[in-house]
Amino acid sequence: MNDLKYLLERALADGHGPARAAHADPSGDLARGKRLLLRRARYRMLASSAAAAIAAAVVVPIALSGSPAQAGLVAYTGTQPPGYVVKEIPAGWVIQGTNAYALTIAPASDTDQNPDSFLGKLVVMQGEFSTADAAADGWVATTAGGRTAYYNHGQPSGDGTVTAGFVIEQAPGRWLTVQAPASLAWTEAQFKEFALGVSILATATPGQG
Secondary structure, X not given: OHHHHHHHHHHHHHHHOOOOOOOOOOHHHHHXXXXXXXXXXXXOHHHOEHHHHHHHOOOOOOOOOOOHHXXXXXXXXXXXXXXXXXXXXXXXXXXXXXXOOEEEEXXXXXXXXXXXXXXXXXXXXXXXXXXXXXXXXXXXXXXXOXXXXXXXXXXXXXXXXXXXXXXXXXXXXXXXXXXXXXXXXXXHHHHHHHHHOEEEOOOOOOOOO
């Protein structure tokens, strides 16, 4: 965003803006630019590291892994991960770990044991979500537990990866985000069941949009 602000200031300084005596306010252009960047980032973030998740906290493509046979939810009886309380996880999957920004759940057989790597995994985060852009990005409005929610059945990207997602409002401007590989074959009802079974504690840190 600093680059965008710099270019706007240069354009005004070069005489392409209003008269020198007029006050130029680039906030509208900056806001529109930020919304565009967020939309573009939404379907790329999980192909990179957890640092991208910290910056965006929105839904993006996840590589296909696992199988529909693993899609069912089972009660989670292990030690609760720091910052979260989890009631259910997919059958045959395990909690790999958490950091201040995300909870990562993966198939028990996954060779990638790094909880900061999200490819092919189930990821829970909290952060911002733009309801104004939701429909254009493939999200369908719904409710869960009496709260506003949105569901996305999955959209392919240019490299063939696909993700499905679910967001549910925790408080005004703050959303719990669930991102899952499409291979889980979860229905909207399963996303709701899982999301309603997750509590994010105060020790977890929200991502910034």
